[in-house]
Amino acid sequence: xxxxxxVDRSALLPESLRxxxxxxxxxxxxxxxxxxxxxxxxxxxxxxxxxxxxxxxERDYANVHRxxxxxxxxxxxQYEQAREKVRALINAPKSDEIIxxxxxxxxxxxxxxxxxxxNLRPGDEVLMTVMEHHSNLVPWQQxxxxxxxxxxxxxxxxxxxxxxxxxxxxxxxxxxxxxxxxVSNTLGTVNPIQEIIAKAHAAGALVLVDAAQSxxxxxxxxxxxxxxxxxxxxxxxxxPSGVGVLFGKESLLDAMPPFLGGGSMINEVMLxxxxxxxxxxxxxxxxxxxxxxxxxxxxxxxxxxIGLERVHRHEQSLVRYAYDALRQVPGLRILGxxxxxxxxxxSFAFERIHAHEFAQxxxxxxxxxxxxxxxxxxxxxxxxxxxxxxxxxxYLYNRPEEIxxxxxxxxxxxxxxxxxxxxxxxxx
Amino acid sequence: MxxxxxxxxxxxxxxxxxxxxxGTLARATHAHEDKNPLCGDVVRIELxxxxxxxxxxxxxxxxxxxxxxxxxxxxxEELYGKTVDDVKEFSAEKMLELYGPRLTPNRQKCCxxxxxxxxxxxxxxxxxxxxx
Numbered sequence: 001x002x003x004x005x006x007v008d009r010s011a012l013l014p015e016s017l018r019x020x021x022x023x024x025x026x027x028x029x030x031x032x033x034x035x036x037x038x039x040x041x042x043x044x045x046x047x048x049x050x051x052x053x054x055x056x057x058e059r060d061y062a063n064v065h066r067x068x069x070x071x072x073x074x075x076x077x078q079y080e081q082a083r084e085k086v087r088a089l090i091n092a093p094k095s096d097e098i099i100x101x102x103x104x105x106x107x108x109x110x111x112x113x114x115x116x117x118x119n120l121r122p123g124d125e126v127l128m129t130v131m132e133h134h135s136n137l138v139p140w141q142q143x144x145x146x147x148x149x150x151x152x153x154x155x156x157x158x159x160x161x162x163x164x165x166x167x168x169x170x171x172x173x174x175x176x177x178x179x180x181x182x183v184s185n186t187l188g189t190v191n192p193i194q195e196i197i198a199k200a201h202a203a204g205a206l207v208l209v210d211a212a213q214s215x216x217x218x219x220x221x222x223x224x225x226x227x228x229x230x231x232x233x234x235x236x237x238x239x240p241s242g243v244g245v246l247f248g249k250e251s252l253l254d255a256m257p258p259f260l261g262g263g264s265m266i267n268e269v270m271l272x273x274x275x276x277x278x279x280x281x282x283x284x285x286x287x288x289x290x291x292x293x294x295x296x297x298x299x300x301x302x303x304x305x306i307g308l309e310r311v312h313r314h315e316q317s318l319v320r321y322a323y324d325a326l327r328q329v330p331g332l333r334i335l336g337x338x339x340x341x342x343x344x345x346x347s348f349a350f351e352r353i354h355a356h357e358f359a360q361x362x363x364x365x366x367x368x369x370x371x372x373x374x375x376x377x378x379x380x381x382x383x384x385x386x387x388x389x390x391x392x393x394x395y396l397y398n399r400p401e402e403i404x405x406x407x408x409x410x411x412x413x414x415x416x417x418x419x420x421x422x423x424x425x426x427x428x
Numbered sequence: 429m430x431x432x433x434x435x436x437x438x439x440x441x442x443x444x445x446x447x448x449x450x451g452t453l454a455r456a457t458h459a460h461e462d463k464n465p466l467c468g469d470v471v472r473i474e475l476x477x478x479x480x481x482x483x484x485x486x487x488x489x490x491x492x493x494x495x496x497x498x499x500x501x502x503x504x505e506e507l508y509g510k511t512v513d514d515v516k517e518f519s520a521e522k523m524l525e526l527y528g529p530r531l532t533p534n535r536q537k538c539c540x541x542x543x544x545x546x547x548x549x550x551x552x553x554x555x556x557x558x559x560x
Contacts, residue, residue: 356467356493356538360435373467387468387491416436417494422445424501 006324007400011317013310018397020046020302032367035402040185040213040345040393041371042235045299049238052298056291064290065264065281079290082297083280089300090230091221092247096279099253100288103244104212105135107231108179110246110283111208112139114259115229116177122148125174127205129154129162129191130383131184134376136210140179149176156383160187160336167196175205183213183343186377186391187336188319190214190343197226206252212236216303216395217344218312222247234292238299243292246283253279260285303396311396315344318394322346322403329410335389345393347375353417355388358409361416366409368402434529440498447501449508451487460549464541466534469496471542473504473549481512481550488545493538499527500542512550518543 018024023044028034036044056078062071064079080095087095101107116139120126126140130153144151152175154167171178178200182193197207208229211220215230216237222230229248235241248256258265258276262285267275276282303311323339323346326332335347349355359372371391374381381387392406453459456474463470469492476485486508488500506526507515523543524536531539 354469354493356469356495356535357436360535364435378468381468387470417441419445420441422438422442424442424446424448425439 007321008317011313012400013306013314013396015399017306018399020048021397022047022050024397029367035366035368035405037392037394037398037402037406038369038371039395039398040236040375040391042241043216043238043395044397045238045240045295046302048302049240049295049298052295053240053291056294061291063287075290075294078294078297079288082293085297085300086245089220089304090215090247091223093223094250097247097250097253099246099248099280099283100293101231101244101246101283102242102289103233103235104210104231105139105244107229107244107246108136108208108210109139110259111229111231111248112143114256114283115206115252116140116143116149117146118257120144120147120149120176123174124149124176125152125172126150127152127154127167127170127175127178127200129180130156131160131162131187131189131377131380132179132181133185133210133212134378135212136179136181136208137379150174154180159338159341160184161189161341162191162196164192164195168199171199171203171205173204175200175203177206177208179208179210181210181213183211183217184336184377184380185213185345186347186375186380186389188342188345188347189337190341193225193227197228201226213343213345217308217315219308228252234296234299237296238302239296240289240292243289243296250279253283258282258285262286264288306396314396315394315398318398318400318403319344319346321400322392322394322406325403325407326410329407329414331414332410335384344395345391347389347391349384349386349389350414352419353413355390357417358390358413361413362406362409365412366405368406368409370406435531435535436494437529440494440502440528443498443501443505444494447488447497448505449487450489450501452489453485453487456487456554458549458552459554460545460552462541462545462548464492464496464537466537467492469493469538469541471496471500471545473500473542473545474554475549477512477550483508483510483512483515488542490542492541495527495531495535495538496541499523499539500545502526503542503546507546515546515550 060074062075064076083095083098086098152170155163157163200207206228209227211230211232215232234243264281265285267277320339333349355372362368373388453474457477458475461472471490473488478484486504527539
């Protein structure tokens, strides 16, 4: 099987950018070359990001917003520059609207606890979708249990897109918030966020976008979306784990009570009470992920030098190639919509062979790292009538030849685990 | 790290394709079901225990990877006709030993699912069993 001729090579990024990623070039698997196709779970880091981490710790590190000594000044300046980088990346109006968190999960929990607890009343509705990640389901289940709010879920169409006709029906004057994923981490479906937000606002509801799978892969403009809250993670976009972002409109964040209490988030503390700090400190209690945020800034630089539009075209070229090839594999069921409606991943399942077998053999024999399991979307897998699937997810450093290796591995697994009429030796 | 040739030894694939006592019991006295939350593998074990705590019959059903299902078959074959005390003495280490190939920590969870279910099943009287 060859990629030549079937791939739009003009859309691909130069292969030389792989040289920036030490883990893709080092001998990390003991002689076997690595094909890393688990990017929807977490990406790898370029030298530029690793260097940024080292530079902070070797030259500039101290706690932020506290000391007046040189290193604290340097760390604070770089940390705040990172905030400004994030603001520009998603075109937020103000850098005060960018809250650094531990990641998407922490960002959503912040909104659920702070905005949710303060604003949701018994009978109020939170409208979600059946394709949400556990991180955008469980916090709202917890909030609903505390507030008496009711959770509703937009179903899928046959081909794995959001059923917008049902969305229109489920969106009512009782809906106070729509919490929706921009790109499904399991189906790859790209949701019509702008349309969803316009309709939600017309109905008087706010919108939280779980953008963990879209911000790393395509340009994001929160002003074009007119989103109220947007959550995403650093580690899915070349930055370290442990840092993520919550964007919120200033008026909303201002009106929300603080979530975590502690240092940094205060203005004045007495023994029995406190007054909260202004944004963004109000929501950044404790020592933040300083080096991780600064390294995230380097990751954003790296992505913007290439251009997220070009990253997106590269990935579209890869996913088109993978989708067309996988469709021809007998017995393989691709989850989710046609290629033109999906982002940079393909999940699939076989009737008779479990995802673990794929992940194991792909890893052991082919050096291909894929995800096997439910990808933190158990309700979605239940709806699809399966317990697990195998997911190949791409990023800017992946190449068509790596998809060939995936296909070769899939063919091998099918042969290995085809029923052979085996008989168990009887136990003596 | 073990290679897949070792993980999927012939006798394991034999158990997967031709399992020991895959099915249900009409009159189970004890039963338990659990899943591996990481991957959704599920195993249910139904038992008929006599008054002396002897396993008179045992069946399993389930869905999941080769390791989770073959290990369930191997476990029931191993402990068929034994007693509740034998089950209690059959440690996780012994289960991994019975399976054979060395497993990475994540795959050990697949292998130990049926073992966990059996350990609970012997203490879980089933509703049908009580009625009968």
